[in-house]
Amino acid sequence: MLELRGVNVFYGAVQALREVSLRVDEGEIVTLIGANGAGKSTTLMAISGIVPPRRGEILFEGRPIHGLAPDRIVRLGLCQVPEGRRIFPELTVAENLDMGAFLRRDRQGIERDREELYELFPILHQRRHQPGGNLSGGEQQMLAISRALMARPRLIMLDEPSMGLAPIIVKGIFEEIRKLRDAGNTILLVEQNARAALRIADRGYVIETGQMVLEGTSEELLNNNDVQRAYLGKDYKSISD
Ligand code: ATP
Secondary structure: OEEEEEEEEEEOOEEEEEEEEEEEOOOOEEEEEOOOOOOHHHHHHHHOOOOOOOEEEEEEOOEEOOOOOHHHHHHOOEEEEOOOOOOOOOOEHHHHHHHHOOOOOOHHHHHHHHHHHHHHOHHHHHOOOOEHHHOOHHHHHHHHHHHHHOOOOOEEEEEOOOOOOOHHHHHHHHHHHHHHHHOOOEEEEEEOOHHHHHHHOOEEEEEEOOEEEEEEEHHHHHHOHHHHHHHHOOOOOOOOO
């Protein structure tokens, strides 16, 4: 469904991605794990058209999308949930969801999707008339994900949904993400929390200083000595060390 081939991204003279290649098939959760500053968010921003690649190709359902404007990419069905749960704190939960459907005109479909999300996340239904800013961190993350789903994306990209959340809340969020995949969604999940991400993902990639260093099924990565030492243990050391 999505393929990156030899993507290079620069911020001015600084190269943030080097020959990055990855693939996401329909119905999968694919996770991209790596440390702070490894290039995870940049990968998502390159796909979304926010920082276009200087070299390389990005194909979505067989069609090149590198060079398209971000709004065109969203219209094709690629939606990103940014790091840090950027919901609209002053708007109600229901209004936040409506913002996700901004590009849609099918009123009945919008209502149906909103009801489905309320069924999936009953807390959002209970709080639908309250300002988004009143929700807890975990609830805001669910709202941010739900808002993106209101756009009916073909593929959803999540940037560190576990960030700043307590472990017990992270567990709940990851269970919900797994449910979304089981309901037929395709998900690219960027995470520093490698263990939680690999537990729900089908496949994964490891990125270090802008380069892919490993890829495999989640089971292969969870059992890989280098991954265990670098990302699943207590002491951090990069794989290339
Ligand atoms: P984090 O988990 O901290 O968000 P990340 O893996 O998502 O890390 P990126 O945010 O993609 O990493 O950053 C990759 C590299 O690009 C880093 O070295 C970072 O300092 C650099 N970088 C990111 N944004 C910019 C920018 N706007 N201008 C210059 N350099 C940037």
